[in-house]
Structures are given as structure tokens and as C-alpha cells.
Amino acid sequence: MQALTPDDYARLQRLRERYHAAHAHAFKVSAGGNPRLSVDMLCFQPLGAALCGALITPLTLSLALVPPGDAxxxxxxAQCTVALPGGRYPFIAEWIDDDSWLWRCELLDDLSDLSSLExxxxxxxxxMEQVMAAQADE
Incomplete structure (x- = not known):
């Protein structure tokens, strides 16, 4: 697995902050939101020129693909299907603000039973271990 660069980490941090700011009100007023959770982006790794990882919000757990800045x-x-080692996943383009967007594939839409961000x-x-692990031949 290839390590992320300091610039990659900084970019993901900015994106996480923008995502939180853009959705903060929705997180607060949603009946299904988990008040113990916040926005986090973790387990990202390079996937071609993009970065692939997990996006946690008070509402959902999703796969996220962050396209390169020049994409x-x-x-x-918009929709696309991405083949990852663990299978094929349907992604939807989601704009965060006027300058930022990502591809998102929602995997869990109920995180109410989780007791902490940890x-x-x-x-x-x-x-992410499952998604990025090659499937065994059947």
C-alpha cells in the first residue's frame, strides 16, 4: 500500500472541514443523526490519481473517491461504477461547495447504534480492509 503525502493529508483535512461546514445544519436537524459522531475521512489510499477511503458522518458511512485536483x-x-479489489461499487458525484466535490458510495445509512467516533x-x-482486499475465487 502506498503512503499518502503530506499534501494529500492536508487536502483531505480541508475537504473534511468543508464537508462538515456544508452539512452541519442537516446533521443537527436530521432525525437519524448520531450526535456522538462528526465528519471524518480516514483510511485513504491512492487509487490511480484519486484517493479512496471512508467518509463518516453523523448519518452515514460511505466510500469516497477524491479525484485529483485537475480532474x-x-x-x-453523475454516476459511475468503480472496480475495487473487493468488488464493484456505484458512486455518485457530490458537490460539497462551489470548489469541492467527490465521488461517494453510501454503504451504511444508520449509525445510530455507534457509541463514539472511535x-x-x-x-x-x-x-476498508474488506473493500481493498481482493475477493477469493469461488
Whole structure:
């Protein structure tokens, strides 16, 4: 597995902050939101020129693909399917603000039973291990 650069980490941190700012009100007013959780982006690794990892919010756990900075912007709601070692996943383009977007594949839409962000992070780590591990031949 290739390590992320300091610039990659800084980019993910900025994206996490923007995502939180853009959705903070929705997180607060949503009946299904887990108040013990916040936005976190973790377990990212290079996937071609993009970065692939987990996006945790108070509402969902998703796979996220962060395109390179010079990628052609996609319209909100555009769809693509990405083959990862653990299978094929359907992603939707999601704009965060006027300058930032990512591809997102929602995997869990109910995180209400998680007691802490640390527990959510452990779940995301297990998820990414499965997604990025090659499937055994049947």
C-alpha cells in the first residue's frame, strides 16, 4: 500500500472541514443523526490519481473517491461504477461547495447504534480492509 503525502493529508483535512461546514445544519436537524459522531475521512489510499477511503458522518458511512485536483468536474448526481479489489461499487458525484466535490458510495445509512467516533472509525477501518482486499475465487 502506498503512503499518502503530506499534501494529500492536508487536502483531505480541508475537504473534511468543508464537508462538515456544508452539512452541519442537516446533521443537527436530521432525525437519524448520531450526535456522538462528526465528519471524518480516514483510511485513504491512492487509487490511480484519486484517493479512496471512508467518509463518516453523523448519518452515514460511505466510500469516497477524491479525484485529483485537475480532474474534470462532474455534475452533481453523475454516476459511475468503480472496480475495487473487493468488488464493484456505484458512486455518485457530490458537490460539497462551489470548489469541492467527490465521488461517494453510501454503504451504511444508520449509525445510530455507534457509541463514539472511535467506534465508527474502527468500523470504517474494517470496511476498508474488506473493500481493498481482493475477493477469493469461488
Amino acid at each position: 474534470t468536474a462532474q455534475a452533481a448526481g 467506534e465508527a472509525n474502527r468500523l470504517a477501518q474494517r470496511l
